[in-house]
Amino acid sequence: xxxxxxxxEILIGGLLSGVxxxxxxxxxxxxxxxxxxxxxxxxxxVLLAGLALVRTLDFLVARGLPFWAAVILGVVFxxxxxxxxxxxxxxxxxxxxxxxxxxxxxxxxxxxxxxxEGASQMIFGADNYPLRLFPTDAWFLxxxxxxxxxxxxxxxxxxxxxxxxxxxxxxxxxxRTKTGRALRAVADDHTAxxxxxxxxxxxxxVVWLVAGLVALVAATVWGTxxxxxxxxxxxxxxxxxxxxxxxxxxVPGAIIGGLIIGAGEKLAEVYLGPSIGGGIEYWFGFxxxxxxxxxxxxGLFGERIIERI
Amino acid sequence: MLYRExxxxxxxxxxDMAMFPIRQDRIAFILLLALAFLVVPLLAKLQIWxxxxxxxxxxxxxxFLILSLAAIGVNxxxxxxxxxxxxxxxxxxxxxxxxxKFGTGINIPLAWLGTAIVIPPLPVLPSILLGGLMAAFAGVxxxxxxxxxxxxxxxxxxxxxxxxxxxxxLRVPWFTNYSSSGSVNAPALNxxxxxxxxxxxxxxxxxxxxxxxxxLAKNLVRGNIGRQWMAIRDMDIAAELMGIxxxxxxxxxxxxxxxxxxxxxxxxxxxxLGSWEPLAxxxxxxxxxxxxxxxxxxxxxxxxxxxxxxxxxxxxxLDQVPHALGIPISVETVSLLVFIITxxxxxxxxxxxxxxxxxxxxTAKEKLRLWPYPY
Amino acid sequence: xxxxxxxxxxxxxxxxxxxxxxxxxLTDVSFDIRKGxxxxxxxxxxxxxxxxxNVINGFYHPNRGSxxxxxxxxxxxxxxxxxxxGIARTFQNVALFKGMSALDNIMAGRTLKMRYGLLWQAxxxxxxxxxxxxxxxxxxxxxxxxxxxxxxxxxxxRLPYGLQKRVELGRALAMEPDLLLLDEPMAGMNLExxxxxxxxxVEVNDYYGTTIALIEHDMAVVMDLSNRVVVLDHGVxxxxxxxxxxxxxxxxxxxxxxxxx
Numbered sequence: 001x002x003x004x005x006x007x008x009e010i011l012i013g014g015l016l017s018g019v020x021x022x023x024x025x026x027x028x029x030x031x032x033x034x035x036x037x038x039x040x041x042x043x044x045x046v047l048l049a050g051l052a053l054v055r056t057l058d059f060l061v062a063r064g065l066p067f068w069a070a071v072i073l074g075v076v077f078x079x080x081x082x083x084x085x086x087x088x089x090x091x092x093x094x095x096x097x098x099x100x101x102x103x104x105x106x107x108x109x110x111x112x113x114x115x116x117e118g119a120s121q122m123i124f125g126a127d128n129y130p131l132r133l134f135p136t137d138a139w140f141l142x143x144x145x146x147x148x149x150x151x152x153x154x155x156x157x158x159x160x161x162x163x164x165x166x167x168x169x170x171x172x173x174x175x176r177t178k179t180g181r182a183l184r185a186v187a188d189d190h191t192a193x194x195x196x197x198x199x200x201x202x203x204x205x206v207v208w209l210v211a212g213l214v215a216l217v218a219a220t221v222w223g224t225x226x227x228x229x230x231x232x233x234x235x236x237x238x239x240x241x242x243x244x245x246x247x248x249x250x251v252p253g254a255i256i257g258g259l260i261i262g263a264g265e266k267l268a269e270v271y272l273g274p275s276i277g278g279g280i281e282y283w284f285g286f287x288x289x290x291x292x293x294x295x296x297x298x299g300l301f302g303e304r305i306i307e308r309i
Numbered sequence: 310m311l312y313r314e315x316x317x318x319x320x321x322x323x324x325d326m327a328m329f330p331i332r333q334d335r336i337a338f339i340l341l342l343a344l345a346f347l348v349v350p351l352l353a354k355l356q357i358w359x360x361x362x363x364x365x366x367x368x369x370x371x372x373f374l375i376l377s378l379a380a381i382g383v384n385x386x387x388x389x390x391x392x393x394x395x396x397x398x399x400x401x402x403x404x405x406x407x408x409x410k411f412g413t414g415i416n417i418p419l420a421w422l423g424t425a426i427v428i429p430p431l432p433v434l435p436s437i438l439l440g441g442l443m444a445a446f447a448g449v450x451x452x453x454x455x456x457x458x459x460x461x462x463x464x465x466x467x468x469x470x471x472x473x474x475x476x477x478x479l480r481v482p483w484f485t486n487y488s489s490s491g492s493v494n495a496p497a498l499n500x501x502x503x504x505x506x507x508x509x510x511x512x513x514x515x516x517x518x519x520x521x522x523x524x525l526a527k528n529l530v531r532g533n534i535g536r537q538w539m540a541i542r543d544m545d546i547a548a549e550l551m552g553i554x555x556x557x558x559x560x561x562x563x564x565x566x567x568x569x570x571x572x573x574x575x576x577x578x579x580x581x582l583g584s585w586e587p588l589a590x591x592x593x594x595x596x597x598x599x600x601x602x603x604x605x606x607x608x609x610x611x612x613x614x615x616x617x618x619x620x621x622x623x624x625x626x627l628d629q630v631p632h633a634l635g636i637p638i639s640v641e642t643v644s645l646l647v648f649i650i651t652x653x654x655x656x657x658x659x660x661x662x663x664x665x666x667x668x669x670x671x672t673a674k675e676k677l678r679l680w681p682y683p684y
Numbered sequence: 685x686x687x688x689x690x691x692x693x694x695x696x697x698x699x700x701x702x703x704x705x706x707x708x709x710l711t712d713v714s715f716d717i718r719k720g721x722x723x724x725x726x727x728x729x730x731x732x733x734x735x736x737x738n739v740i741n742g743f744y745h746p747n748r749g750s751x752x753x754x755x756x757x758x759x760x761x762x763x764x765x766x767x768x769x770g771i772a773r774t775f776q777n778v779a780l781f782k783g784m785s786a787l788d789n790i791m792a793g794r795t796l797k798m799r800y801g802l803l804w805q806a807x808x809x810x811x812x813x814x815x816x817x818x819x820x821x822x823x824x825x826x827x828x829x830x831x832x833x834x835x836x837x838x839x840x841x842r843l844p845y846g847l848q849k850r851v852e853l854g855r856a857l858a859m860e861p862d863l864l865l866l867d868e869p870m871a872g873m874n875l876e877x878x879x880x881x882x883x884x885x886v887e888v889n890d891y892y893g894t895t896i897a898l899i900e901h902d903m904a905v906v907m908d909l910s911n912r913v914v915v916l917d918h919g920v921x922x923x924x925x926x927x928x929x930x931x932x933x934x935x936x937x938x939x940x941x942x943x944x945x
Binding site: 097111113114119248277278279283290 | 391393454457458461462464465466468469472473475476479480481592596599603641642645646647648649651652653654655656659660663
């Protein structure tokens with residue numbers, strides 16, 4: 001029973017931390033769906049949103065504002081920062097690059113990544129700033145069934161709940177609102193969408209803004225977990241295998257991909273790690289994704305592409 | 310001397326197909342080689358400005374040459390064959406650690422066969438070349454997914470290589486000969502019985518490697534295989550319908566690119582660093598190389614040199630210039646500024662001049678040919 | 685109207701069907717292409733003409749039916765195998781290698797004829813160098829033939845559309861194909877350019893003896909150039925014969941005038 005209890009604990013922990021990857025992956029999916037841009041800068045956007053939030057929060061709390069008020073103002077300010085970033089990116093980088101091939105767009109987002117990383121740390125500071133928005137202790141479940149119970153981190157559960165709310169909100173946004181529908185039209189064919197009068201640069205601004213807000217949500221959870229610091233941008237990299245497995249265009253895929261990667265890498269670390277040197281979490285997700293790609297080049301949930309000439 | 314080609318008639322295709330068809334270019338190239346091989350070492354030997362105190366050689370010219378070589382390798386894959394790579398740092402590491410293993414001897418016991426693979430310590434030159442070969446193998450291995458997947462998905466596959474090899478060299482003690490600190494020391498730089506240790510000699514080693522490999526790479530990219538790479542890059546479907554096998558074209562690009570990158574990695578470790586840790590070849594290095602290629606010019610051998618020069622000199626300039634102007638600027642600010650400037654420049658160049666500095670150079674040459682007339 | 689000298693079959697398409705999911709692109713299409721002839725494939729938009737060419741050179745694999753080329757039937761052929769077998773191709777929307785010069789584009793068409801490997805090319809001495817020069821000579825002949833000497837070193841992306849089409853033809857010719865597939869070689873050209881292109885096609889057929897299959901919308905061109913015409917509509921063959929026979933065929937007239945099926 002100990003072994004099974006341990007397995008369950010690792011599995012649950014893995015699934016929940018996978019959801020946290022999904023939070024970052026969602027931002028990628030949004031932008032890719034709407035504009036065909038593989039946004040390497042999503043991780044840098046998490047950093048920017050996190051820094052804007054935590055620095056405002058600290059500033060306001062130091063000025064004697066109650067914590068809840070500071071949180072609200074901080075979130076509003078961070079959202080405004082993300083709006084400015086979305087505007088600048090659309091106006092000065094992706095706008096001029098419209099109709100370029102995917103590789104060029106991808107490389108431009110690497111450029112954006114470096115600008116965001118440099119600028120956000122220059123403006124808000126380059127230390128590790130702790131953020132306390134969610135409880136970080138743990139529950140112990142099933143203490144009767146398993147000795148010591150099963151440890152479940154409260155923060156991870158919060159992350160799961162937030163991800164659920166976020167996905168629902170996004171689904172409503174895409175299906176029910178006028179902007180959301182226009183956005184899907186642009187995703188299908190942007191020249192056609194333009195010809196029926198959908199203002200494409202406005203739509204892209206909205207997409208980047210929404211991705212920025214998703215980054216802000218991810219920043220609240222990740223910031224609480226690790227503190228807001230530069231290394232948070234590496235999360236973006238951890239989210240890439242999630243995208244591969246889930247497919248670049250599928251919102252549910254991003255969630256399921258996150259679960260698979262999260263559970264897979266934790267289980268691999270515990271059960272395979274010791275025999276080959278440990279620390280395999282570091283690359284396991286990537287190799288798993290690569291294996292999936294070899295079998296299904298479009299990912300598990302992506303659409304099959306028919307090539308034309 | 311005017312830059313004119315009037316009066317230089319090419320009477321055979323061989324002349325037209327030369328590396329430098331215009332006489333002035335040939336002369337300029339020979340002068341450049343003479344400068345690099347003779348004048349620089351001479352000035353350094355005599356300690357004449359700007360070569361006093363070895364700083365220029367050791368901290369700028371040697372890394373410049375090695376990174377240019379690596380950038381040539383990356384450019385073959387990214388610029389010529391259109392296959393994105395975010396794992397170049399890993400292939401440098403494969404080159405470095407393989408060269409290290411060959412240089413210090415290999416002993417793999419095969420207990421169940423009752424024998425062992427034993428390779429005695431090899432001299433430095435074959436070690437470096439074998440390091441390149443190992444990197445080429447690794448490149449082909451991680452290039453195989455490129456046959457099934459394209460563009461952005463491939464970026465993730467190359468990242469997988471980066472993370473995997475980061476881990477291997479950090480966690481598998483065999484590669485570091487069980488060094489307790491994880492850092493390893495390069496063998497003595499012994500070439501053909503000569504120990505080459507002074508900065509000038511190290512500069513010579515790098516310069517020779519770079520010159521030879523740059524010329525070989527130039528030959529490849531202007532020959533049949535180079536046309537196949539570019540065909541795959543520009544329109545892979547049409548290329549295949551013309552009889553270009555994607556398998557062959559892509560895997561040779563991965564192999565040649567990783568070989569050159571691997572040799573550069575071995576040089577970086579042996580000649581520039583001397584002793585190193587896996588961190589020397591992290592993902593930051595991969596990005597640095599990619600940036601050199603984009604800034605210098607995708608699909609240009611010259612561009613690799615220009616890009617490497619820019620990326621290396623930018624932080625030094627940002628550090629020195631405000632200092633000289635009396636504006637205090639912290640080390641941290643400099644590194645953040647480097648991020649911002651490099652990132653913006655990449656976006657700017659992708660929008661305005663996707664062929665980077667190399668294209669600006671050739672445009673300038675076009676203008677010069679006609680100067681002082683506009684047409 | 686010219687007459688074919690030889691009558692043996694170079695390529696036979698037998699009962700080929702092709703579908704993407706539920707969409708039927710081709711249904712039960714059979715026809716043949718004889719050695720040395722110019723064969724036109726015509727039909728209204730969406731008739732499946734380009735899909736037919738894609739099947740012939742192995743880019744699409746038919747769900748049913750077979751393709752027999754030079755007496756050999758291959759069920760699943762890769763495009764580069766078709767190319768090696770001697771099938772060359774131009775495309776409806778020019779598919780040149782945009783980053784390369786006109787000369788390099790055409791030189792790329794010689795890939796299959798070049799033998800020396802990586803190491804030789806890297807050193808570029810001896811036989812590898814001779815080979816490169818020999819092929820350059822062959823390519824220069826094609827450049828002369830197509831009258832594009834002046835633009836040989838211009839990156840193709842900078843060329844006007846008509847010249848791009850010509851370079852693309854040159855690239856296909858560089859392969860010295862037995863069967864040349866031309867997908868709307870005259871689309872978007874003015875009258876003068878069309879006349880030039882027609883002349884090139886006829887000369888290629890006459891001079892090199894290359895068998896040609898072409899898709900074309902300009903009926904005057906089709907009637908002038910081709911020996912035989914196959915007509916597709918909604919993925920089904922509705923007529924096959926000499927230009928005169930096809931011209932008077934009721935099914936063809938209906939298809940073009942859009943009579944309800």
